[in-house]
Each structure stands twice: as C-alpha cells, then as structure tokens.
Amino acid sequence: MSIVKILNSLEISWRREEILTKIKNGESTDEIVDEFLINNKASIKELNTLLRPEDIDLLNKVEKLSTCEAKLINKIHNLNYLKNKNKHYKIKKEKLSLSNKVPSNKISLFMVNWSNKIVIISLLTISAIALSKQAWA
Numbered sequence: 001m002s003i004v005k006i007l008n009s010l011e012i013s014w015r016r017e018e019i020l021t022k023i024k025n026g027e028s029t030d031e032i033v034d035e036f037l038i039n040n041k042a043s044i045k046e047l048n049t050l051l052r053p054e055d056i057d058l059l060n061k062v063e064k065l066s067t068c069e070a071k072l073i074n075k076i077h078n079l080n081y082l083k084n085k086n087k088h089y090k091i092k093k094e095k096l097s098l099s100n101k102v103p104s105n106k107i108s109l110f111m112v113n114w115s116n117k118i119v120i121i122s123l124l125t126i127s128a129i130a131l132s133k134q135a136w137a
Helices: 003-013 016-024 029-039 041-050 053-101 104-136
Strands: none
Touching (some): 016 029
C-alpha cells in the first residue's frame, strides 16, 4: 500500500467531528489518541516502514505547526479571559466608588482596611509585654 493511501485511510479514521463529540462527552485526549492507535495499529506500522527521513522531518514540522496553533488558541482564550476579568474589575470598582460616597460606609471601610493591622499590633504588644514579664521574673 502507498503512503498516500495509508494517510487517506488514517485521515478518514480521524474524523474531527467525532473527536470533538468525544471531548464534549468528557473523554480525555489521551484516551482518544490511544483508541485511535489501537484501531489503526496495522496502518500506522506500515506507514512507519514507508517513511523516509524527509517525511519524518515534515512530520516534525507539522507537529511544531500544531503546537504553534494550540498556543495561539490558548493566547486568544486568555485574552478573552482577561477582557472578561477587566469588566468584572471595573464593575467592582464602580461599586466601591458608590459605597465610598455613602458616609455611613466610611466607618466600615476604615474597619476593613485597618482592623487586621490593629489586631496584629495588639497581639505583638501583648506578646512583648508577656515576654518582658517572663524575662524579669
């Protein structure tokens, strides 16, 4: 069998719509690849015997291209995530600015900002006093 026939056969076996359906159904990518390798073991072995060094170099370049495309998709996804995150940040900032305008909330904001610091300073002071009493006793 020729390389072209084997590649066409493998391409028919790797239907993207079916793969996408499997992913949507929760199947892991490793399981999908392993299943493909098992189902097409004979064709893959025959393909490996027919590959020339330049074909292997081409496969490496195609792999790099796929990796590059995956990184691009990831970056685009992250940009959308950051865009949504910035929207939420702006909404929270607007809510905080509205709460600052109400005088009764200024006391609660003061307590939120400074209560932890006051507690820590108090604890350190108490610890220092206790240690100094132990040292003098």
